[in-house]
Amino acid sequence: MAVAGTVIFRARYLLPIVGPCIENGALRVRDGRIVDVGEAGSILGQGDSENVVDFGDAVLLPPMANAHTHLELTHLPYWDAFAAEREYASFTDWLLHLIGVLRGVPQEEFGFSLHDGIRRLLRCGTGAVGDIVSRLSARNAYENCPLRGRLFLEALGTDADLNRQTFDILHKILVDKAPGAMAYGLAPHSIYTLTLEFLQQLSMLGSRLGLVQSIHVAESPEETTLVRDGCGPFAERLYPQVGWGGRIPPARGVSPVGLLNQHDILRPGDLLVHGVQVSSRDIATIAGRGVYVVLCPRSNHRIGIGNAPVADYRTAGVPLVLGTDSMASCDSLSLWDEVAFARQCFGDALDPGTLLNMATYEGARALGLAGEMGGLAPGYGAHFQVLQPSHLPRAGQLEDFLCSAGRTGDVKALYLDGKPCNPSSASL
Ligand SMILES: [Zn+2]
Numbered sequence: 001m002a003v004a005g006t007v008i009f010r011a012r013y014l015l016p017i018v019g020p021c022i023e024n025g026a027l028r029v030r031d032g033r034i035v036d037v038g039e040a041g042s043i044l045g046q047g048d049s050e051n052v053v054d055f056g057d058a059v060l061l062p063p064m065a066n067a068h069t070h071l072e073l074t075h076l077p078y079w080d081a082f083a084a085e086r087e088y089a090s091f092t093d094w095l096l097h098l099i100g101v102l103r104g105v106p107q108e109e110f111g112f113s114l115h116d117g118i119r120r121l122l123r124c125g126t127g128a129v130g131d132i133v134s135r136l137s138a139r140n141a142y143e144n145c146p147l148r149g150r151l152f153l154e155a156l157g158t159d160a161d162l163n164r165q166t167f168d169i170l171h172k173i174l175v176d177k178a179p180g181a182m183a184y185g186l187a188p189h190s191i192y193t194l195t196l197e198f199l200q201q202l203s204m205l206g207s208r209l210g211l212v213q214s215i216h217v218a219e220s221p222e223e224t225t226l227v228r229d230g231c232g233p234f235a236e237r238l239y240p241q242v243g244w245g246g247r248i249p250p251a252r253g254v255s256p257v258g259l260l261n262q263h264d265i266l267r268p269g270d271l272l273v274h275g276v277q278v279s280s281r282d283i284a285t286i287a288g289r290g291v292y293v294v295l296c297p298r299s300n301h302r303i304g305i306g307n308a309p310v311a312d313y314r315t316a317g318v319p320l321v322l323g324t325d326s327m328a329s330c331d332s333l334s335l336w337d338e339v340a341f342a343r344q345c346f347g348d349a350l351d352p353g354t355l356l357n358m359a360t361y362e363g364a365r366a367l368g369l370a371g372e373m374g375g376l377a378p379g380y381g382a383h384f385q386v387l388q389p390s391h392l393p394r395a396g397q398l399e400d401f402l403c404s405a406g407r408t409g410d411v412k413a414l415y416l417d418g419k420p421c422n423p424s425s426a427s428l
Helices: 091-103 107-123 136-142 158-175 196-209 220-231 235-241 256-262 280-289 297-303 308-316 335-351 353-364 394-404
Strands: 004-013 023-028 033-039 051-054 059-061 064-069 124-135 148-155 182-188 214-217 271-274 292-296 320-322 384-387 411-416
Touching: 023 394, 059 394, 064 107, 064 271, 064 292, 064 320, 064 335, 064 384, 091 220, 091 235, 107 124, 107 136, 124 136, 124 182, 124 353, 124 411, 136 148, 136 394, 148 158, 158 182, 158 196, 196 256, 220 256, 256 280, 256 320, 280 308, 292 353, 297 335, 308 320, 308 335, 320 335, 335 353, 353 394
Parallel strands: 004 051, 004 059, 064 124, 124 148, 148 182, 182 214, 214 271, 271 292, 292 320
Antiparallel strands: 004 023, 023 033, 059 384, 384 411
């Protein structure tokens, strides 16, 4: 359906996120921007010859913003036949298994895999993504892609010479425009896969170029042991098995968050991914630094590393957003599935309204799209998704219903810039 000029979109429920639910709501869109939002009765009939798209018994709300994933790993279940059934004794076992699988994958496969990941995101109502790309040529999959958000180029390494080469390659790419509608960011992988010196160099590069950073921090107990004590399973198994045996870092005597804080690595707006193994002091540090914590509860559960202390983060005023992480530790790339899991996992610490806000408005804000995506109000871009479940609850139960399992299959349409996105379109 081609949509041009002024169009009105109507649905039984319109959930603006930045305002209360509107029953029998409508949205007036002109040239890809929202110009009016309200009850259908007041929106319809104002223009002479306006097109009306009536979704009927449906929910219209902002698109999902998946703040952390690795779309280049979307095909992992094809590369590792029994990936979904595997259980891991520890994070180290999971990581070593993953490294082994990825060593056998030809480079060109990662581009196809990322491409498929983009289609899957669009199919489940996602409009913005924080994607980590490690195989740099795969990033070209974002050309001609309507997704917004940040493309975080990843770096890791403990060899000084190789790190210099990586730094130069990244620098050269990052001064250019990112592909498609994305903006670049920088992803130092983690404290345990980078030397402190390299981490600082990358942080300074990011600061100079004005790039947001995304870092895996405080994910596993092994990470804390390595950073604080310079020993444990990463020193005994991970480092030797990837050929880093002679480069085990010294004991720092602080937590991963404490180390980042000591060396001024974190800046306001950065994304701290996972944040599971944190003390109350770490949480105060995170709050003081003005960074987002990206929760990936399904991934944490799958690897068996515990749950992030969500209630403590909220008390401290830390902004929380959601990510699916990759198909290496999760069964789908749908943020609707992540919301449903988080609702069960965190109980009253994250009520349905808060979860929907995190999945849309806050996620878009964390990905640099404040005022553009994540809300339905005049001035925002006309970015929205439409859910058509087999039955709809009363308005008072709508948020609860939306946070229950099974919503991924209800996504019937996604509009970005006022245009319907067809994930199977050849241009994607
Ligand atoms: Zn990750």
